[in-house]
Amino acid sequence: MTGIAVHLMRHGAPRRQGLLLGHRDEPALAASSALCVARAQGLAFDRVVSSDLCRTLVPAAEIAAARGLKHAVDTDWRELDFGDWTGRTPDEVDPDQYARFWDDPDLNAPPNGERWSTLRERVWRALGRLREPSLVITHGGTMRAAIAVLFHMEHTQVWAFDLPYGSVLSLRIWPQPVGVGDAGHVAAAQITGLTS
Template sequence: MTRFWWVRHGPTHQKGMVGWSDVPAFLDDTDALARLDAHLPRAPVVSSDLVRCVTTADAIQNGRPRLPHDAGLRELNFGDWELRTAAEIEAAEGDTIRTFWERPDLNRPPNGESWTDMTGRVGAAVDRLAADADGDLIVVAHFGAILGQVQRALGCPVGEVLGHRIENLSVTRLAFDGARWHAEAINHLP
């Protein structure tokens, strides 16, 4: 059994849509980081290559083996909508943002990717990691990347999985038994 301990990166305090923009995480809540470290197994750590994940992984590494950063674990690419708020996008482009969120699996932000694009990319990265994993693996990633894997484990539609919360510095534990995925914990705050 391989267990993926998904950790969402620390908060960015951005108000807009943050996908591939390389913005920092604020990791000043040392108590939350200590609780997170104590909750996690002594397992290898891998992260998205974006700085908010890299620095969060650095903060919880604490002697754990570190795997190379993986760009396949990035957040959904919001393209031209990066760092813009929903209100800004709606004011400039009308209902396009509502249309996107009604069916993100079928729609893309301009010059971005759909939910299906993102889950395929992240799923391929996870499959590579699972093939090499021996037991537990800690993965520091993003809201969408984590929810995409929750969707995979639950086998539910995107509209249903988007109802789940994934808080900063939360842990979502998914297990792969060699045949299928299982959701063991979603959005656990240690």
């Protein structure tokens, strides 16, 4: 079995940059959404998936329409929920609290926000639902969570991946066969490319 090609694409640059957007539905710049559409042209996939936030929805819908494919929305591909920090710049957050978050985002989640382990669980479920070659337009934190769960990496390791707006992380995944152990999840994966 050759596995399934999965391309994770980070959405284009939002209109207001430098904010902890998380679940805020901030639109992307038109030119940066166009970059996502252009990047998709050289990729092979049979399905388009995105989070439900407009910065991923808009390019995903355009790409799907251009190829005559269905566009599926999956909220498990949303960015980390920054809770009370949503919409703020890092400078507007208590520096000690923010530093503790980066040191251990599971133990020190943003106030009223989401733990790193919860994001990882969401992404693990979403990956397990991919059963055909797919383009997933999603968010930087979500892409890093995918790397973490697929390759058993710590949060400190996945931040070494440079994932600018519009970047594409290409993977090959082998879903767990139905009826075997943790069915509906990924048995193995490899990174096949990174375009930024």
